[in-house]
Amino acid sequence: xxxxxxxxxxxxxxxxxxxxxxxxxxxxxxxxxxxxxxxxxxxxxxxxxxxxxxxxxxxxxxxxxxxxxxxxxxxxxxxxxxxxxxxxxxxxx
Amino acid sequence: xxxxxxxxxxxxxxxxxxxxxxxxxxxxxxxxxxxxxxxxxxxxxxxxxxxxxxxxxxxxxxxxxxxxxxxxxxxxxxxxxxxxxxxxxxxxxxxxxxxxxxxxxxxxxxxxxxxxxxxxxxxxxxxxxxxxxxxxxxxxxxxxxxxxxxxxxxxxxxxxxxxxxxxxxxxxxxxxxxxxxxxxxxxxxxxxxxxxxxxxxxxxxxxxxxxxxxxxxxxxxxxxxxxxxxxxxxxxxxxxxxxxxxxxxxxxxxxxxxxxxxxxxxxxxxxxxxxxxxxxxxxxxxxxxxxxxxxxxxxxxxxxxxxxxxxxxxxxxxxxxxxxxxxxxxxxxxxxxxxxxxxxxxxxxxxxxxxxxxxxxxxxxxxxxxxxxxxxxxxxxxxxxxxxxxxxxxxxxxxxxxxxxxxxxxxxxxxx
Numbered sequence: 001x002x003x004x005x006x007x008x009x010x011x012x013x014x015x016x017x018x019x020x021x022x023x024x025x026x027x028x029x030x031x032x033x034x035x036x037x038x039x040x041x042x043x044x045x046x047x048x049x050x051x052x053x054x055x056x057x058x059x060x061x062x063x064x065x066x067x068x069x070x071x072x073x074x075x076x077x078x079x080x081x082x083x084x085x086x087x088x089x090x091x092x093x
Numbered sequence: 094x095x096x097x098x099x100x101x102x103x104x105x106x107x108x109x110x111x112x113x114x115x116x117x118x119x120x121x122x123x124x125x126x127x128x129x130x131x132x133x134x135x136x137x138x139x140x141x142x143x144x145x146x147x148x149x150x151x152x153x154x155x156x157x158x159x160x161x162x163x164x165x166x167x168x169x170x171x172x173x174x175x176x177x178x179x180x181x182x183x184x185x186x187x188x189x190x191x192x193x194x195x196x197x198x199x200x201x202x203x204x205x206x207x208x209x210x211x212x213x214x215x216x217x218x219x220x221x222x223x224x225x226x227x228x229x230x231x232x233x234x235x236x237x238x239x240x241x242x243x244x245x246x247x248x249x250x251x252x253x254x255x256x257x258x259x260x261x262x263x264x265x266x267x268x269x270x271x272x273x274x275x276x277x278x279x280x281x282x283x284x285x286x287x288x289x290x291x292x293x294x295x296x297x298x299x300x301x302x303x304x305x306x307x308x309x310x311x312x313x314x315x316x317x318x319x320x321x322x323x324x325x326x327x328x329x330x331x332x333x334x335x336x337x338x339x340x341x342x343x344x345x346x347x348x349x350x351x352x353x354x355x356x357x358x359x360x361x362x363x364x365x366x367x368x369x370x371x372x373x374x375x376x377x378x379x380x381x382x383x384x385x386x387x388x389x390x391x392x393x394x395x396x397x398x399x400x401x402x403x404x405x406x407x408x409x410x411x412x413x414x415x416x417x418x419x420x421x422x423x424x425x426x427x428x429x430x431x432x433x434x435x436x437x438x439x440x441x442x443x444x445x446x447x448x449x450x451x452x453x454x455x456x457x458x459x460x461x462x463x464x465x466x467x468x469x470x471x472x473x474x475x476x477x478x479x480x481x482x483x484x485x486x487x488x489x490x491x492x493x494x495x496x497x498x499x500x501x502x503x504x505x506x507x508x509x
Contacts, residue, residue: 002403003400003402015400015402016402019391019461020391020392020507021505022346022393022505022506022507023393029171034493037491039491039492040434042429042491043344043435043491043492043504044342044343044344045333045343045345045346045394045435045506046333047135047333047343047345047346047347048333049334049347049395054391054392055392056392066508069177072347072392072393072394072395073394073395073396073398074396075394075396
């Protein structure tokens with residue numbers, strides 16, 4: 001049930017320590033991007049069933065933003081990365 | 094067969110052998126004028142009003158489970174129209190008016206009970222916000238009253254008035270709000286639609302949407318291909334999954350919301366009560382169970398079951414509001430998948446595909462909207478024109494900057 005989250009900085013912690021920001025997949029457009037690109041970033045969501053990447057904020061721990069990758073049907077957690085690392089990995093692609 | 098006191102009497106005398114199933118179980122025809130995807134409250138209501146109000150009866154409702162197996166049977170059964178914004182409240186008031194005449198209209202006992210709703214407030218600021226909302230309602234001709242602490246105490250003496258942190262200062266009261274037996278809504282609409290010739294096809298999952306020259310020609314299903322002139326989606330939490338089959342880009346995230354019912358108790362909670370210090374709402378069913386719920390689980394979910402942390406939070410809120418609740422036992426809890434929109438308000442609109450219509454984004458307020466949603470969606474499908482009260486509920490409102498953000502929380506679906 002995604003009740004335990006293994007924070008890369010703090011170890012395995014209960015879900016209640018986190019607050020959830022939302023989908024991690026949308027990529028922020030450049031400040032000069034067209035309105036259409038901003039509309040897609042702000043409002044349109046893929047909302048996939050299954051594997052899902054989501055920003056979780058470890059509010060009652062290290063206060064880092066994390067990306068939790070899990071299955072939103074079975075709630076199996078596949079991995080947790082620091083959001084900065086997630087962004088860097090995305091930039092390398 | 095028309096249900097009445099006379100029919101009950103007559104059937105009782107003949108050993109109740111003459112009752113017929115409330116609807117047929119037809120096999121799909123090769124082609125329909127309109128196919129509705131989703132046999133929940135909104136889909137069935139749409140089919141009912143299409144047939145009854147707009148004379149379109151060559152209609153199929155496709156449901157992947159059984160009728161009413163989704164959110165129409167999973168909510169906390171509350172009806173109300175206490176909204177603030179112009180984009181919302183005429184619509185919800187239209188819905189409440191339809192509720193008021195519904196049972197006579199579809200000849201089915203849905204146990205509509207206008208027992209009144211108390212939205213409690215706990216601070217001066219919250220009182221002012223509720224007064225503003227109440228005035229907004231009254232401007233639109235909707236009943237609203239601001240009650241002080243003693244008036245609330247007379248209605249609900251068991252509440253925790255002297256809570257150290259969140260004392261109850263009063264409530265916004267809508268007398269015409271109440272509860273409805275939710276399963277009966279699905280059954281009543283289903284039966285009414287079926288009697289007018291609509292085919293209700295259960296255990297038939299849509300797996301693809303076939304298009305030619307930019308128009309929908311039909312749907313692939315687990316029971317084969319079914320053609321249609323117009324396709325209407327009312328798939329709630331699965332809207333994205335179905336919409337993707339037609340390449341729709343949607344402002345929707347799916348989240349799970351839990352609900353709870355206690356063991357049957359003697360009558361104690363006479364109204365619908367919401368806790369202004371949290372997000373907790375409670376009423377008592379006619380069987381005696383206390384029906385209550387709180388917030389969604391906050392993370393994306395397609396599972397019809399929730400997290401224990403949310404269960405604990407809900408119970409804490411409940412006991413904080415009604416200390417006596419700690420002595421009641423929870424009988425059952427369950428979850429439903431909500432189509433959370435990016436501004437907390439629904440969408441009833443056309444799509445970029447001319448003969449594809451969309452009804453979604455109900456967040457967790459869809460039950461009370463069922464009659465008006467069905468009526469307005471049927472209006473849109475039949476006439477290809479938006480009904481007056483849904484003119485703000487457009488799919489392109491996000492792009493245009495005309496969101497309907499009742500809670501003022503911005504594009505953050507898990508906070509609506």
